[in-house]
Amino acid sequence: MSGTSTGRLYGVGLGPGDPSLMTVRAVEVIAEADVIAYHSARHGRSIARSIAARHIRPDHIEEALVYPVTTETTDHPGGYRGALEEFYEEAAARLAVHLDAGRTVAVLAEGDPLFYGSYMHMHKRLADRYPTEVVPGVTSVSGAAARLGVPLVEAEEVLTILPGTLPEEELTARLASTDAAVVMKLGRTFPKVRRALERSGRLNEARYVERATMEGERTGALAEVAADSVPYFSVAVLPSRIGATAPEPPVDAVPGRGEVVVVGTGPAGPLWLTPESKGALAGADDLVGYTTYLDRVPVRAGQRRHGSDNRVESERAEFALELARRGRRVAVVSGGDPGVFAMATAVLEAAALPEYAEVPVRVLPGVTAANAAAAAAGAPLGHDYATISLSDRLKPWEVVAERLRAAAGADLVLALYNPGSRSRTWQVGKARELLLEHRAPDTPVVVARDVGGPEQSVRVVRLAELEPGEVDMRTLLLVGSSQTRTVRRGDGTTVAWTPRRYPEAP
Missing domain, CATH: 3.30.950.10 (Tetrapyrrole methylase, C-terminal domain)
Structure with a gap:
């Protein structure tokens, strides 16, 4: 700030429009000011001045800061932005003349001066040069x-x-x-x-x-x-959604209201949710899902949460559709992407039943575990890849083995879901044996556990050294192709990637 011989600059918030909503401090500052400045359009009328009119005296010096443009159509060489920047510089210079002469300047602003207000352009140009006070006002919000x-x-x-x-x-x-x-x-x-x-x-x-x-x-x-x-x-x-959730509808269907939205939450918490998914979760009357995934969704007043075990997908899907048929807006919560080894298939399969034919069903994508793990490790999925579940709970192991051999023989990078659990401990070892028939022992394997979660661990190991005992249901494996490369970075981490350019065939 400059010396005390200069005037003082005030940004005065006037509130949303009713003069009676001006603060006492705003009235005091206007009364003490020598100069009253306000922005206006070219027609000369100023809403800010009209709000404060009863407090403006004949002996006040008035500075009307008239915008040169009100739309983005202008012949200024710098365009609309250029015209405004030039105007703000000239307006600030006009006010500086008064401040240098020792006059107190009050710049009037509708609402609050620093909330989408024109005053802020004066503030940025003058506040570092003159003593300044901002008087807050009631915002239009x-x-x-x-x-x-x-x-x-x-x-x-x-x-x-x-x-x-x-x-x-x-x-x-x-x-x-x-x-x-x-x-x-x-x-x-x-x-x-x-x-x-x-x-x-x-x-x-x-x-x-x-x-x-x-x-x-x-x-x-x-x-x-x-x-x-x-x-x-x-x-x-x-406005607030709390208390706005619709009451329990009658047993009879409420046409046009009920729906099921299958929402992918990504591999972990809110950072992995898309905006559309956040909106669907917030707007639902009921949340249905595996309890572990439901726990990732913030509790909202008025919403009903229906958690269940991870092994009752069909029952969960029919329950959600039944709620929707009764007029409820239902979000079925699924981890990762709902269409990748998750709930979208179960919901759509149940929705194919005649009794649910009229229930609207939408599927919202989410970040898949494979993509999240790949990003954490670098870019191992940078070329063609195959996604295979090692679980033999819903398909015979013979099918799993056949697909592993086919994908490995085609030299595809592999994303292996559901590699192991407390009741399935041998599949990873068997998969390693099958893959070593087609892949070199030093093929990079990304072992990604709890990606996006508090216990995230991402390591790159050699295929021959993959240890089945270190793999559980929270782990995803990415097995490289013959082209996948690794490099140790300066920070000590190992990064894996698969080049997009494939060597020409001999």
């Missing part, structure tokens, strides 16, 4: 929630604030994965925001607030709002 009269977030819920100017895909992903949300900057972005809400399955929850706390305020269900009637000063609100 808080104002909108208050006018709707609904809780915005409760307990451990997450609130996401989004500008409607984001790409539609980004909006959709973020709306699907969060609990509560507010989308700002509607106006021309409204059609895109509405599509994103619909694609994320959240449209029926969405509320609309226009000019919260101001004259001309309008609230209602967003789905009923006409796109051509939406101004810039409006927001979309997805």
Whole structure:
């Protein structure tokens, strides 16, 4: 900061629009200021000034900072961004003249000065040069929630604030994965925001607030709002889901509501979930799954959780479909990718029964254990590979052995699922014997255990030295081809990869 002879800069938050929602401190600062500055469009009207009008005196020096453009159409050589940057520099220079003359400058800002506010552009250019104070204000988010009269977030819920100017895909992903949300900057972005809400399955929850706390305020269900009637000063609100879950439906079916979504949670916790999967889990009335996988999903008020043993997949699938037939929104929780040795097959098989023919079923992909293990080890699946389960619980070992020989003979990298358990201890040793008939003893094998979990362990060993006793159900094996390579890195780790270019045949 410079010496005390300069003036003081204030960023003054005015709240969402109702002058009575200005803070006492905001009123005090305006009263003490020599210069009142505010942004406005080219028509000259300033919402910020109108909110504070009763506190602006005739002896105040007023600085109207008029935007040169209000849309992204401009002939400025630097484009829209260039025009704004030039404007902010010129506006800051105008305010600096007053500050250098020892005058106190109050820059008015709707809502909060540092929350999507124009003041922040002055702050970044002046706050390091002059004594500065920011007076916080009630945000439009808080104002909108208050006018709707609904809780915005409760307990451990997450609130996401989004500008409607984001790409539609980004909006959709973020709306699907969060609990509560507010989308700002509607106006021309409204059609895109509405599509994103619909694609994320959240449209029926969405509320609309226009000019919260101001004259001309309008609230209602967003789905009923006409796109051509939406101004810039409006927001979309997805309020708290707690207490909003639908009550238990009657035994008779509720047409069009019930569905089953099979959700892949990836190999471990929330970091491996896709936004779409997060949204499906959050929006479900019931969660059905193997208890170990259900434990990965956060507990939500109003949701029912139905855990079961890992060996009752068919029963679990029919139970989920029956709930959906009664009108419940059901998420079947599956580890990894639900279509890879997991629950999607069981659900679709049960859904083929005549009594469930009308129940909607969706499958959401997840990160597979093979891909997660490969990433942790480097890129051993960089070329053609085969995925085989070593479990002989659902198919004879003879079939497993035949497929191992065929894949090994074709020189494919192998991803071996379900290699062993407390009741299956010999399969890994037998698989090693079969593979050594086709692979060199020093073929790299990635032994990946609990990938993504707290006990993650990823090692690369020689095929001849693969120890069956170190393999359990939480382990996945990646057996290299004749082309798979390894290198020891500077940090002491061994990285494996399979080149994409295959040697030419002799």
